Amino acid sequence: MALAVPTPAVAPVRIPLREVLPWAVFAGAILLSLLYLVGLDQGATSVFSGQLLHEFMHDGRHLLAMPCH
């Protein structure tokens, strides 16, 4: 004899694309900035002069298998 398990009537919440898009663009900009700081900010394209940022991000750069030295 099978027991009838009551299932709650839960409807998924609809999130309109118009509400998500600005947050997705913002998150993409933040992530691209972080990717630039960790992986690309060195040499001729450096935004910040000096080696401080390079040395600070050095382990993360190797962790992500980015070319470093």
Ligand SMILES: [Zn+2]
């Ligand atoms: Zn390195």
